[in-house]
Amino acid sequence: MSANGAGGAADGAGGLAAAISGRGAVGHSGGMPGWEAVIGLEVHCELSTETKLFCGCRNRFGDEPNTSICPVCLGLPGSLPVLNSRAVELAMRIGAALHCEVRPSVFHRKNYFYPDMPKDYQISQYDEPINVGGYLELPDGASVGIVRAHLEEDTGKTTHVGEGGRIAEAEYSLVDYNRAGVPLVEIVSEPDIRSSAQARMYVGELRAVLIATGASDGRMEEGSLRVDANISVRRSGDQELGTRCEVKNLNSLRSLARAVDFEIERQRHVLESGGIVAQETRHWNEATSKTTSLRSKEEAFDYRYFQEPDLVPVIPSEQWQSDVIAGMGPMPAERRIRLARALGAGDGEALDPALYDQVVTAVELGLDVLVLDAIQLGADPKTALSRSVNEIAANIASVSRLSAVSFERLVTLERSGKLSATQAKAVLSEMLARGGDPVQIAQEKGFEALESDQLADAVKDVIDSRPEEWKRFTAGDEKVVQFLVGQVMKATRGKADGKAVVAELERLLAISQAPRAEVQQS
């Protein structure tokens, strides 16, 4: 199938994304006037299949070394690969999500010797990959082209052991083949990225897409996503690309950003001092925060690619493709648009940038569905969004305890003034901790038993009768808080919630200091 239809639709949506974001693309030339960085990323994504790409071994991180192995993934003589159709499905989903054309594809052998590669060749896709020619829309509205997203097998994992003054002979390496044959999709971007911030944003967005397709768990710390960066710099306005270096070993977004910044600076320095950048592969060293040369272009491997004779071409039927894509949910870009629309964006109306950032965060965290459902039930959009990206985000692991119905009730209690913002937060925190209905929790906390206006009245009475203490409180004397709370407790015969009283005191304090903000809030 061709992803053209989806691509066309997304083109329109992409324009809207730029419009609703209310801000331009991330700035790129910061700190480097006169120069421009050109960055392309290769992201290796481990697919979340039950079994490996060419055999029935478990595909799971963290098993005892060399327990998930068989003659096929060990490359024992006589063994043959059989393609895992689930991996093909996930690759096609990735292709569809990135607006690629899904094509008939073949596997090749990439030949080179390495101890953690059981066959001493990697089965990969070469000049006929399954997905070609797509793009990824970033939250800031920029679009990064996708050259290809192809299937290949992972290698084993080598741990080098032995240091500390011993001679070379004393050192050894341990190889774990559990990872050998794990399915990967390598996603190669066009050199459309211009800064470390944008590189980071691209990988973050790609990660969200991969999770949304069900193709990956997105765990960079477990190596589920691994990034290589191709980086070059050129004078601003130049049309020709500079000589690029490929930087490997980028295991986190932070490493990626730091390595990109280091490499840009390094190359700019080389060029500014009249040197030439050598085309080479470089290694990012986290400890020294530097890239160092791994091998030059001349030392690059000749992989002697040829078509893998043990496998047959992959020609997915139209039916299979549409079945696979039909099972996919909406991608982050589309979800951002939906949420932004629910907040009033659209038809040329841009969201407030701060609000759009909350939209991006909510989608990133997968909270957009909850927020949209709550809005659908009648919750105030901005309050729901704010609570989701602040309080719920802080306790994201417990989000399953929260239903859209109870979340809407909470937001509405707050919106209607039955709970103060602080009370609402306290109740929400309780809902996340143990579930339950917000009204009931508020009652237990004394919020509902003492209607919030009653509590407010009681606090007001105490303040009015104790102007001296109030004055000390507003001046920042924290010791007086307990006294004021005690007075309120006494006046309400213990019905008030201590935290709620503190919250009310702080609310009044805020009003006294920023009265206009308070007007907006309620």
Place this chain on the structure above:
Amino acid sequence: MPAGGAGAGNGDREDREDPAMSPTVTDGKLSEVASGDLPFAGEHASRQNATGGPFQTATEIAAGVSKGEFSAREVIEEHLARIAARDGELHAFNEVMSRDALDAADRVDRLVASGEDPGPLAGVPVALKDNLCTRGVPTTCSSRILAGWRPPYDATVVRRVREAGGVIIGKTNMDEFAMGSSTETSAFGPTLNPLDNNRVPGGSSGGSAAAVAAGFASLALGSDTGGSIRQPAAMCGVVGMKPTYGMVSRYGLIAFASSFDQVGPFAQRARDAAMLFEAIAGHDEADSTSLDRPAPSVSSLLGAGVSKLRVGVVSELVDAASADVASRVREAANLLATAGALVDEVSIPMCTYSLSAYYLLAPAEASSNLARYDGVRYGLRVEAPTAEKMTTATRSAGFGDEVKRRIMLGSYALSAGYYDAYYARAQRVRTLILDAFDTAYKRFDVLLAPTSPTTAFEIGSKIDDPLAMYLSDVCTIPSNLAGHPAMSVPFGVGDDGMPVGVQVLAPALAEPVMFQVAVVLEDGAPTAKSRGATASVVPAHAGQGEGTPV
């Protein structure tokens, strides 16, 4: 021991030293009987073969065992005795699996005793080329680099032979990693031609061909990448068949050139080869290149004759052969014509490019297939200070010259800057050869050609001249490039008295018609005294065709 370093501490070797041991110890009935002089030998005297023993053909053994006329154990003991008596000299086997074979024979006998169907190969001794994985039994490819390696699994064909009641009797010698045409590149020493010990048995499946020719096994499996079943079959005077690519699973066949390799049978007669082919053929989900269709029944057509079949004699391949071999092919064509076939000459000029294309493509695949022998996980390891040096030292010590030559040829053909001129061009030639055959098969049902351009040559005569050796496969390689089935049928002898094989080539999936023709050739083949043997190389089958007396 011929097996050299292959397989440490296998009890089977001791069995080979004392052939009479097993019968004497385990079967009281035979305890008084010397090897080679078994009580039922006389009953089967009419089927005696070159070695003078009974139980010549697989079909007869399977029938006799199934009916309880004799036991599988008796059959296996007889064959083990022959091996013990003569394989020290011939070196057909790298490993004789005496105990496993006797255990398997007993299982077959128990099935028969309990009235269960023991399978179509009941009690038939089957030898396996040593590049077919056998669980727990050394599988070496006759290479130092795999010496002693015991696979943790059986090849699909091995499993199927067992399921059909066949008894695996041993692993046969071969050219190292199937690279060669004489079995002389084996790291464990050459196999001798049972018909003339100064000559090669052909290769690379020379051990399997010799095992069948010598009566060590009724059937054998080999692998054919460029003629490695058919050429040794021709040189040893037995039937050898390469199936359509994808007809037989390659799972567990240690790869030489994956897009060419096929496993196929050796037998004394075409109908026995058909029986083994039917047992191993058919889809295997462990091999992605395995055809997803039922294997054709070939047995049912064996007696159908060749009336009106269109047979083309490939002139380029006949021209490539020596005069005596070419004469046998023309005589075979005449025989078919007499039997009612429509015979004509056909020119397929593309065939002349086969050898060149093959020696780029097959080594290219081999260079990649053999990369895994790096000393890291299994097989030979020569220790060295770094992983890279260890791998270099291991491969330098572990591979023989011919294997190294082909790895280098193949690596070169795939290298940046040379790929288009060599590998890619050879692939185009392969396509053109396939097209040329497709065109020929519009006019003909089968094609006829020599199998080997010469009869078996003398040991040592070509081993130092790779090109001369490569030319030995000039008539068989085209079928591998096309992925088509082909088989060699013994048809008379050459001027030197050594057997000549005539090759029947057929289009993809046309095994049934190919066997149909083979049976007619076999039944009508001239027989002659062979050198060094005491009986006919090719037994005439009385009452069929034009069988000539010995």
